[in-house]
Amino acid sequence: MLLVASALAGLLGCAQKTESQEDENEEGHPLLGVVQAVEVEGLAMTVAHEEIPDFMPPMTMVFRVSPGDVKVFKKGDQIKARMVRDEDGGFRLIKIWKIDDEAAETMRRVNKRLEETVEDLGAGYYLAEGDAFPEFALVDQFGDTVTPTRYLGKPFMLNFIFTRCTDAEMCPLSTSKMATLQRLAKEAGLDDLEFVSVTLDPKFDTPSVLRTYAEAYGIDGENFRFVTGERDSVRQLIKSMALTHINTGDDIIHSLATVLVDRDRNIVKRSVKKAWNPIEFLEAAKGL
Ligand SMILES: [Cu+2]
Structure with a gap:
């Protein structure tokens, strides 16, 4: 174990604060749901989601997702994500994580x-x-x-x-x-x-x-x-x-x-x- 400049500990502390503040004004709405279908070619995922407070009741919807997402997620996965609108009004899921x-x-x-x-x-x-x-x-x-x-x-x-x-x-x-x-x-x-x-x-x-x-x-x-x-x-x-x-x-x-x-x-x-x-x-x- 070796010692480094003690200023570093202070810097890490700062970064921590900034990150939790960021969470509050993160883009889009938080979403919880279960994957019903994945369209690999169409880069879309059908998700039955829970209520999104002050925004949307529980429902099953098709969302646009990234090329990586259609490879990682599969039918039956429980997920949490952020729901955003594309410029043309289409719904997209970003920052998708499996809940396990x-x-x-x-x-x-x-x-x-x-x-x-x-x-x-x-x-x-x-x-x-x-x-x-x-x-x-x-x-x-x-x-x-x-x-x-x-x-x-x-x-x-x-x-x-x-x-x-x-x-x-x-x-x-x-x-x-x-x-x-x-x-x-x-x-x-x-x-x-x-x-x-x-x-x-x-x-x-x-x-x-x-x-x-x-x-x-x-x-x-x-x-x-x-x-x-x-x-x-x-x-x-x-x-x-x-x-x-x-x-x-x-x-x-x-x-x-x-x-x-x-x-x-x-x-x-x-x-x-x-x-x-x-x-x-x-x-x-x-x-x-
Ligand atoms: Cu780098």
């Missing part, structure tokens, strides 16, 4: 431990090489819950990105390098090396947004999961790496961290540089 009580309970349990680990670490400290990487449970680009079991006894690469990042040198480059590393690892026969990218923007990066992003980079999702979830849980992981993370509303000012974790969950290699080298990580992974 059992998965939510698992995530609460695992991420409670994550929170305790990060609290024990103390403000201004971060997990360094040799430290154990904490267990976490989040949702991936397929809408599935990723639990610690998935990485049991397996080495993994983990970094942080967000899909709206416009700084070519930051997230876009990092994702390209992770994709390269995934390909090189496969060629090198490192069959059980897993890849995880944690979003810095869980509010915007829903499972389907992450799915579309991963596909745009030609990433094979089999052993490469982009994860999102409750903002508090994601924030704990960000804190464990002492990343700069300032949400300005339109953008996120952030730093990077890339780690390689071994089969015993210990961090064996860590870089906080933009110019982290995938070949160096590949070589380190070969020794695990």
